Amino acid sequence: MCLATHAKIMKIKGKHALVDFEGLKKDVKIILTPEVKAGDYVLVHAGFSIQKINKKEANESLKMWNTIR
């Protein structure tokens, strides 16, 4: 139930945004992430974006295992 899916914000319309889930376009509410802009990646849960995803940091955790050995 806590499933959340990555999506890219295409267009912001007030409290809503049109997002792209790898081809599937949907309207989601962005009220919980008011800072997001078009082009940002977000996690979407139950019709709401709940967190902005930091693409730059995406690879950081994989680099991390190098440092924890």
Added chain:
Amino acid sequence: MLEFRNKATTETLIKEIRKINPKKDIKIMHVCGTHEMTIARWGLRKLLPGNIKLICGPGCPVCVTSTSEIDFAIKLVKEKNVILTTFGDMFRVPGTDSSLSETKIHGADIRVIYGVNEAVKIARKTEKQVIHFSVGFETTAPTIASEILENKTLKNFSIICSHRLIPPAMNYLLSCKDIEINGFICPGHVSTIIGCEPYKVLAENFAKPMVIGGFEPNDILLSILMILKQIKTEISKTENEYIRAVKNKGNIVAQKAMSNVFKPCDKGWRGIGTIPNSGFKLRDKFVEFDAEKKFNIKIKKSLDIKTGCKCGEIMKGKAVPHDCPYFGKICTPERPIGACMVSVEGACYIAYNYS
């Protein structure tokens, strides 16, 4: 996110896990159905050394929803001329005598929705009372809170407030003397909301490693490696493997919405029992959104666990689905006995589909 599925990386991570393996029994618990899905789907248990066990905790919100809440929802929609909305996972979970899906077959107006905003939309178009069966952990609760805050004047909308909170459940399990856990993979999406802080006190108080993990196979393996490293160095702290989505402080806007609308309360977890401060109830100023207060419905004594079903033991990490004599025999996803066999995030459902 392909890098998190990269096979060469998987192999390196497994090699590192073998190298650091303390060769004694290690039990790592996760508290998220989506983590279990990743573990089962990618066959991660088979890749790990035999002494490292990944066990399920109470990470499926619909599995831990009390039968009394389901019985209340069923009686409400049967007795009053109302519309009940619910998330799909909840639809088939058995109450004491029946489920919402069986109730719908007999004519009740029950609608499966994807997000709570759809329930509000329905309420705006009807004179009828619309009640949302509001289940979910900290990932879901802010969506409900923000809809209530945006629709304060809506008179025909209310919720059955069945939200439960993860850190108090982890605290409870760690306090049980008969449950052995050596470390936790903390739930990634719950943590996008609550951040890293709530686990820090658990890591300190119980001297257990806590690693917030993402949902790709390499996320899980890296989280395990980080836990093993903590065990080896005898340091117990909270670490964040899922840094691409989890900020140290979480989502403050969402936290504010939650605390504005809800306050913590003791809550019964199906098959586990009452855990202090592990649920949400609506604050007094939002009492008109509380379906239990709005509608006077009395239910008879409800039955959480049918005789022989081991869902409770499984969610406490004391048993695995295959320990249940009913598993795959008289209990299947088509004819489930316990909630764990119904929800797509239930341990028995996942074990049935992937073993």
